[in-house]
Amino acid sequence: MTGRAAEGLRVCVSPSPDEPHLNPYLTQLYNALAAAGAPPRPFERRTLLTERLDVVHVHWPEHLVRWDERVWVRLLDVVKVLTGLTVARRRGARLVWTAHNLRPHERAGSPLVRLFLRQFWRRVDLVIGLTRAGVEQVHQAHPRLRRVPARVVPHGHYLACYPPVGDRAAARRALGLDPQRRVLLQFGMVRRYKNADGLVAAVVALPQTGPQLVVAGAVVEPDLGRELTAAVAGQTRVQLRPGRVEDAEVTTLHAAADVVVFPYRDGALNSGAAVLALSLGRAVVVRDTAVMRELREVVGERWVHTFAGGADEAAAVAAGCELPGEDERPDLSALAWPDIARRTLEAYADVVPAARAAS
Known part of the structure; x- marks a missing residue:
């Protein structure tokens, strides 16, 4: 039809x-x-x-x-x-x-x-x-x-929705991030099942030479917001950026990131935020489920990395996985x-x- x-x-x-x-x-x-x-x-x-x-x-x-x-x-x-x-x-x-x-x-x-x-x-x-x-x-x-x-x-895909991703070094300067260290991003509405609190704890537990983490998005549950604020207090490697993210900041956040992490406690039927990250040229770390394996079939193994355990495993995978080059982009023609x-x-x-x- x-x-x-x-x-x-x-x-x-x-x-x-x-x-x-x-x-x-x-x-x-x-x-x-x-x-x-x-x-x-x-x-x-x-x-x-x-x-x-x-x-x-x-x-x-x-x-x-x-x-x-x-x-x-x-x-x-x-x-x-x-x-x-x-x-x-x-x-x-x-x-x-x-x-x-x-x-x-x-x-x-x-x-x-x-x-x-x-x-x-x-x-x-x-x-x-x-x-x-x-x-x-x-x-x-x-x-x-x-x-x-x-x-x-x-x-x-989201290829036509946001301004082009700019220079990584400039984006990191704009966000106050160390330009030399790997940056992990968790992006999207912050809900309990998305396990941002677990990812924050996992990154904090990594050695001081480990990656930086940015958690960006509106926090739906007030109690969770207070917990996250307390967890990042005094942490120089973790940024919490709560609230609605405007389009220009969406591209800045992804430009600054090496990889976007989705440490969800359970598998999801889909992840629009993962498709967004791929649309902006960033690899993703997601729970190993049949749904996410289908996404990996579409874009390739270099772009979709998986974990099977908790947030500590997600953080370890994100910190150590081999990533595509900054200027590489996945083939999203199937989307x-x-x-x-x-x-x-x-x-x-x-x-x-x-x-x-x-x-």
């Missing part, structure tokens, strides 16, 4: 294209779908009830409900969202879920969140996984979804956005009848 076949396809997406600070992954996906003839429209509950849609494509279903509001608002949101999805599907729309996570990072233990997600997954008509292994994990966690079609559409859009539209075609898509 590309070109003329995709023209007129009515696709409603969440998060919506007009959201502030939209993830660059989504910006590129939506632009690529529009270029292929299927421009996405914003997810609105009114649209589900009143417009004839072909596809409702949701990435993070937990974002459809205002969980920080009063209980009655949350309950009303849950009812309205589920009712809207039910009505849209009865009118012919197909519900597509891209499985970025098996469960939400926050509020996963809330009974209302669990109820909402169970009802959402019962309505899903198509699962899009970012890796083959990710689809298998979804099926293990949610056996009912084995009965609906599943497609693999990989996470696209190009025109192909991502084509594969997404082909996934839609699994559940949207051709006659309806062309009508």
Whole structure:
């Protein structure tokens, strides 16, 4: 379903294209779908009830409900969202879920969140996984979804999203880092499962001649933020840079780094931050999982280094692994956005009848 076949396809997406600070992954996906003839429209509950849609494509279903509001608002949101999805599907729309996570990072233990997600997954008509292994994990966690079609559409690259990576020495000067020592970077939103506290402790335990570490990103949990602040106090080799990172600083941080480390306690279904690092020409250290082995198949062993134990092993691998040259770049052609859009539209075609898509 590309070109003329995709023209007129009515696709409603969440998060919506007009959201502030939209993830660059989504910006590129939506632009690529529009270029292929299927421009996405914003997810609105009114649209589900009143417009004839072909596809409702949701990435993070937990974002459809205002969980920080009063209980009655949350309950009303849950009812309205589920009712809207039910009505849209009865009118012919197909519900597509891209499985970025098996469960939400926050509020996963809330009974209302669990109820909402169970009802959402019962309505899903198509699962899009970012890796083959990710689809298998979804099926293990949610056996009912084995009965609906599943497609693999990989996470696209970030080559056009950020300013070019500049000179490493200049970036290190700007960040106050020693220009002669290896620099490890942990980048992205800081959550407990990402094990930044473990990586800080592991780097601090290395000899004084060991690498430097920068942890950069918004800290979601206040307790964790306080723990990290205390852990880096007085440490000259570890920098904590909490808060939202602007685009220019994203490139400065990666320019300064030799390698980007993801010492997660458990394996993830994907890592957009790892794809970002590769897009900016930096090798990554990730947990040895089937998902990350697929990423290594795409870009090569020199760019994806793995560990199997704890943060101490991740730090040791990052400190000692052989890395590509500063000016080398991985081949990310398999993650190009025109192909991502084509594969997404082909996934839609699994559940949207051709006659309806062309009508």
